[in-house]
Amino acid sequence: MALWRVRATVDDRPGYLSVLTASLALRGVNILTVQVHTTEVGAVDDFLVDAPDTLDEADLIAAVERGRGRDCWVARSEARGLADQPTRVLGLATRLVGDPELAGEVLRATLGADEVTWRPTAAGGHDAVGTTTMLLTDPAGGSYELRRQAPSFTPAEYARAQALVELAAAVARREADRVVLVLPDGAELTVRPATADDLAAVVDLHERCSASSRQRRYLSGAALPSPARLRRLLEPARGLTLVATTTGSDGAAESVVALANLLAEGDEAEAALLVRDDWQRRGLGTALLRRLLAHAERAGFAALVLHTQADNTPMVRTVARLGRSAPIERDGSLLTVTVALAAPVGGGPVADGAGRSGAAVIGPRRTSATGGVC
Structure with missing residues (x-):
């Protein structure tokens, strides 16, 4: 017995696939796997079969055609x-x-x-399939061109390939967002996008923060957020979450010392910062805020809205030093500062380390049971 790949187009009508499989069975061909690709001209069935050694390519094509299959392609396969x-x-x-x-x-x-070739030019409107050439748009820029002698690419294969290209681009973007941050006092940290694997370290961050820092972060209380809530913050549906990590001099596992969230809320971006107490007043909060602002601006948001307690003067000053239009409204002990993300005024963004902040909430005010930012 020998393994073969058989691909053929079959009319997408009741009973037609069974006619094809019966025709193969009459020649002693055993179907091991089958994939069905839906196309405009019918169902393209991709079989892996085990056929008697006495059958060759022509015999298999003849069996497929007798079973009402067309556009048949046959090739030997491996285990x-x-x-x-x-x-x-x-x-x-x-x-x-x-x-x-x-x-x-x-x-x-x-x-x-x-052949797989990457080109710096965009694929344009030629992402078509149905031939032995496929063009894929690379979200990072440029395009991929794939060629094979046979069979023709199907829409399902195109969708699978485009998903892989988009996955590669997403991973590359995540790696590009990973930077080493040097604070004014010479301390070095790694700032990177958060993942679900950071949950335990982020729980530890909250446990190490003082009640005052948690109060400024969540506004309504100093209680520890539930792991489920933190998990949602780590990987928001729309937006970005950054963690700042440090590794001990003895090579110990990295610790998360700050968390920065950016969540989409209409045409505005909602952000939040939490910095561990022993890392406050060292420029880390400002550096993270600048990165969130830059990301929000690249994403096309119109503004960030800062909600913070009236006594959190360091955060208000930090936002003011960003050089953006930032009108302030007061409602009791709560300040609302709207940071426009249009063209910077007053000389552009501030350098890392200017200003000091502990923890604050930035973003459109949202109503919740706790009164904080979700």
Whole structure:
């Protein structure tokens, strides 16, 4: 027996697939796996079959055509073809998360492409499929061109490939957001996007912060947020969460010493900062605020709105030093400062380290049971 890949188009009508499989069975062909790709011209069925050694390519094509299949493509396969396709793609995606530079190699392995070429020019309006050439838009800029002799690419393969390219771009963007921050006193920290794996360290951050710092962060109380709430903050549906981490001189595991959240709220961005007490008044809060502002501006938000307690003068001064229009409204002990994200005024953003802040909430005011920012 020998392994073969067989791809054929079958009319998407009741009973037609069974006619094809019966025709193969009459020749002693055992179907091991099948994938169905829906197209405008019918269902493209991709089989992995085990056929008698006496059958060759022409015999298999003839069996498919007798079973009402058309546009048949047949090629010998290897034992690795027995791997479950979704599992195989997930494995390749895992490699891509580890190294987004492997995008070309992963695309070649996923689609069996003979050539994968990255070009600096955009794909434009030519992302079409249905031929043996596929063009993919690279969200990071440029495009990928994939070619293979046969068979033609299907819409399902195109969607799978585009998802992998977008995954690679997302991982690359995340890595680009990872920076080493040097504070005015010479201390070095790593600032990077947060992940769900940071939950335990972020819980520890909240436990190490004073009740006063937590009160300024959440406004309504100093109680520790639940792990479920913190998990939502770590990976917001829209926005960005940054953590500032430091590693002990003895090589101990990194500790999260600050958390910065940016959440979308209509055309405005809601942000929040929490800095561990022993890292306050060292410029870290200002540096994180600047990065949130820059991200919000790149994303096209119109403004940030700061809600902070009236006695949190350091944060108000920090925002003022950013050189943005920032009118202030007062409602009892709560100050609302709107930071416009249009063209900077007064000389542009402040350098890292200017100003001092402990913890505060920045963003459109939202009503909740606790009165804080969710």
